[in-house]
Amino acid sequence: MPQPAVTLTNLSRSYREGYRDHRVLDHAELRIERGESVALLGRSGSGKSTLLNLIAGIDRPDKGEIRIDGESITRLEEPALTLLRRRRIGFVYQFFNLIPTLTTRENIALPLELNHCAKAMMTDKVQQMLEAVDLSRRGDAYPEQLSGGEQQRVAIARALVHRPALLLADEPTGNLDQAAGKNVLGLMTTLAREEQSSLLLVTHSLAVARYADRILTLEEGRLSESGMEAAW
Ligand SMILES: Nc1ncnc2c1ncn2[C@@H]1O[C@H](COP(=O)(O)OP(=O)(O)OP(=O)(O)O)[C@@H](O)[C@H]1O
Ligand SMILES: [Mg+2]
Secondary structure (H helix, E strand, O other): OOOOEEEEEEEEEEEOOOOEEEEEEEEEEEOOOOOOOEEEEEEOOOOOHHHHHHOOOOOOOOEEEEEEEEEEEOOOHHHHHHHHHHEEEEEEEOOOOOOOOOOHHHHHHHHHHHOOOHHHHHHHHHHHHHHHHHHHHHHOOHHHHHOHHHHHHHHHHHHHHHOEEEEEEOOOOOOOOOHHHHHHHHHHHHHHHHHHEEEEEEEEHHHHHHOOEEEEEOOEEEEEEEOOOOOO
C-alpha cells in the first residue's frame, strides 16, 4: 500500500495576540491519499493559509505531526525542507508571489532551474505550460505588465511545471473569470488524476470545491468532512 500523500495528526498552531494566544489550528487531523483532490472551505481568518504553510514546511506547528508520503517533516532541518518543497510540492499562493524581476517564462522555469533540469527540456516544458494556461503571447512580459488573472495563471503554471506529487493551491481561481477558472481547475485535476498527484485546494466557492473528490471545512481550528451543501 502506498503511504498517504499527507497525514496531519493532532496539529496545533497559535499566534501571539497581545497577552494571549490565538489558537488558529487546534488538534487538526487530515489524511489525503495519493491522487486525491480535496477542497478546503472556511471563513476568512479560519486558518486555511496557515494550514497550507504548515504542510509546505514554510511554517512550523506548535504541536502535532505532519507527514508527506509517510515521512515526518516536523523535525526536518531547513535544507531538507527546502529540498522537499522544491522536488515534491507545487504551491499556488493566495497572493501570487511572482518574482518581479523575472519574465513570465523565467518565473515558470524557476522550479526546473532549482531542480537542475537540462536546458532543452526546460524550454520545452515551459512552452507546454505557457500554452496550457493560454499565455504563449506573454512569455516575455514581467509580472507588473500582466493583469491579476494573468499573474495567477503564471503562478499556476509555475506550481505545475515540475509535476509535483502534491499541489497546494490557495484560492487559485479567485482572480479568474469563469472560463479561465474552469481551465485552471481542469489543469490541476487532470494532473492529479494522470500523475497520481494530490491536490489541496482552498476556495470560497462551492462551485470550485465541487471539482474535488472531497470537501472539508476548517472551523474553530478543526477540519471536518462537509457535505456539498456547505457554502461560504
Ligand atoms: N504571522 C502571523 N502572526 C499573527 N497572526 C497571524 C499570522 N498569520 C496568520 N495570523 C492569524 O491567524 C488567523 C488565520 O489566518 P489565515 O491567513 O490562515 O486565514 P485564512 O483562512 O487563510 O483567511 P482568508 O480566507 O482571509 O485568506 C487570522 O486570525 C490571522 O490574523
Ligand atoms: Mg488565506
